């Protein structure tokens with residue numbers, strides 16, 4: 197049991213924090229409010245590439261830093277703390293990690309160096325309507341064709357599909373689930389813009405008899421479901437560390453604000469009701485942080501993490517919801533004023549709460565595992 | 575960052591689990607139940623001495639002090655396992671007062687008290703609260719007055735738990751009536767309960783747990799009994815409470831109870847057919863407890879790790895105490911709901927069920943640590959001030 201950060205981990209944190217502090221501010225974030233501009237900061241992405249951070253978890257053979265998922269998780273936490281317009285989760289977690297772990301040499305050579313340099317963006321199509329489990333696609337299916345597959349179906353809320361070189365798509369076949377690398381510009385792919393609470397570019401991806409060549413098959417039917425399960429667990433754990441950053445920042449913003457804001461002649465922080473609600477946030481964020489780190493740490497070390505990921509996501513949902521409303525309330529009207537930075541954080545707390553399954557859904561899933569004898573306390 | 579046990583820690587858990595399995599004989603269990611999970615009976619004492627002989631009580635203590643030289647994480651693993659096994663471990667003595675004495679005690683205390691704590695021969699109760707001094711502990715009135723070479727102690731303490739079978743009371747006394755702030759005039763003493771001037775009367779609580787009112791009538795002690803410096807007792811009190819907090823919210827018993835109820839629900843058939851555990855609402859309650867206990871486990875281990883690193887954070891310690899104490903109440907409620915009416919049937923009833931009757935009692939005891947060990951309101955004050963740098967109202 198070690199809850200400390202290694203020197204490398206501190207370096208990643210500090211480097212990322214420095215870049216986001218320098219390049220992300222309420223003014224830069226404002227540009228993409230209400231989709232006025234695309235929520236993607238190319239200069240920032242370039243800076244992350246230059247610093248080597250886009251390759252933090254990519255092997256040195258492909259130009260990366262060669263660290264693991266733990267270090268990537270810490271980068272994601274900093275993205276959360278700054279709510280930087282940088283698609284680190286879709287590109288580096290959902291997109292690049294499974295290719296590195298399960299891809300062929302050719303796929304890795306083709307795609308990973310570009311990820312590290314910032315030239316290649318990847319993403320994954322993880323959700324369908326009323327189906328948040330990418331290991332079990334219901335509305336997307338594929339049939340073998342020309343050594344590859346022909347795939348049809350509809351995916352929802354796919355981030356950055358319009359910029360992606362490839363998007364990871366799972367589809368059911370007669371023999372099981374296959375995982376495909378689909379080119380969003382391929383024939384038969386339609387991208388329909390969605391407008392969502394965070395202003396993140398997201399698309400409904402409609403696939404109609406899209407041809408996927410043999411060298412773009414990431415996993416065949418015998419292992420597709422387990423690849424997607426792993427991908428989903430990594431992405432969920434990453435959403436949890438993002439939530440750690442977002443909630444920690446919102447909570448500390450609230451603490452600072454209430455320490456300055458005076459009513460009745462004193463800082464409102466000195467009212468016990470205010471201090472205690474903030475203290476509840478502190479406890480909540482600590483519980484979330486430890487569960488998120490545990491999930492990431494286990495995945496990084498190749499241990500089973502299904503229970504731990506579900507539990508972390510339950511906390512991410514509950515804590516996001518509670519910290520969002522406590523922060524808004526303790527700010528009074530200022531919390532929701534769009535000239536004050538808190539409100540954007542509230543949208544991201546909501547995003548992380550709902551993406552890939554809410555607390556209720558994860559509780560139900562965990563309850564099933566308890567009933568199956570799979571979640572005893574060790 | 576590596577949130578998993580090392581192979582050595584896993585091995586220690588396995589070893590301890592087997593050890594306590596053997597130690598907890600049916601006779602000892604019956605005695606502990608009779609004593610309301612407080613201990614103090616003859617078999618309980620015998621088991622404690624055995625643990626002392628086998629070198630377990632101080633597993634995480636330095637070798638110079640008679641321990642095994644492992645870290646606070648191993649010490650926590652030991653306490654977790656012993657509490658899982660259902661043994662009422664005197665953690666106030668071993669985990670909070672003991673380490674304070676080892677660090678701040680005088681030569682006499684280090685030679686005569688500390689070693690006996692590690693052998694299980696010396697038990698110490700905590701004497702802070704008084705009828706007029708609870709949360710506002712610094713207003714305590716029990717006095718120690720110097721007469722020649724001796725201190726003369728007079729006063730009354732309230733809620734002095736375990737004192738009826740302890741050897742000493744770790745007693746907070748006023749030693750300076752004119753201190754500029756009340757907490758600057760307090761000193762700590764180790765007062766023997768064998769003194770003729772010492773007496774106690776039982777106080778029985780909602781959960782059946784016995785505590786005591788204790789009385790101090792012209793008890794005379796020498797400087798050997800004074801712990802640390804004169805009038806510097808407040809730091810010892812807060813230091814002890816910081817250490818106590820981790821033991822109060824130990825995750826072991828809840829994990830054990832959860833596992834027991836899950837197993838029970840797997841085996842329980844509904845009258846209309848099917849297993850109880852396949853009910854969606856049952857799964858929901860169990861999942862809530864499971865998710866909560868995971869957080870408690872991590873919070874506890876982070877504390878133990880921080881103690882190993884020497885970086886124990888005040889806000890984190892308070893957060894652990896508030897979270898754990900309030901979570902326990904929700905656990906007993908949620909698990910009680912799963913066991914329905916049986917969770918109101920006491921262990922003294924002929925048709926009691928093991929886990930349900932345990933919850934019947936636990937549900938009645940659960941409030942103690944939301945105010946005991948430093949009330950949660952004060953803990954939240956500490957969290958907002960020390961953890962979030964929020965200014966506090968002056969009191």
Ligand SMILES: Cc1cc2nc3c(=O)[nH]c(=O)nc-3n(C[C@H](O)[C@H](O)[C@H](O)COP(=O)(O)OP(=O)(O)OC[C@H]3O[C@@H](n4cnc5c(N)ncnc54)[C@H](O)[C@@H]3O)c2cc1C
Pocket residue numbers: 457459460464467469470525526527528529530532
């Ligand atoms: C959308 C919107 C519409 C509005 N419409 C109107 C309107 O039409 N007319 C109008 O006059 N006003 C209006 N208001 C203002 C609204 O009434 C104030 O926001 C509200 O009174 C709180 O004041 P405040 O925002 O200054 O927060 P503050 O007073 O600064 O409070 C901040 C936080 O401190 C807490 N707090 C303050 N004092 C204490 C205390 N003594 N003890 C414990 N906690 C305390 C509060 O509960 C809150 O959580 C509107 C506000 C909004 C956001």
Ligand SMILES: Cc1cc2nc3c(=O)[nH]c(=O)nc-3n(C[C@H](O)[C@H](O)[C@H](O)COP(=O)(O)OP(=O)(O)OC[C@H]3O[C@@H](n4cnc5c(N)ncnc54)[C@H](O)[C@@H]3O)c2cc1C
Pocket residue numbers: 699700701702703707708709710732733734735736779783785942945946947948949950951952
């Ligand atoms: C079973 C049991 C065992 C115990 N064992 C021991 C023991 O071994 N040794 C020992 O010394 N003591 C022991 N105690 C005493 C325990 O520590 C006290 O009960 C506790 O400190 C609270 O004091 P009080 O009961 O006087 O409540 P009070 O201090 O009167 O508090 C009553 C309520 O007011 C709230 N309150 C008080 N001050 C504030 C404030 N500033 N801000 C907000 N809210 C406030 C409290 O949180 C609480 O909810 C035990 C108590 C029990 C019931």
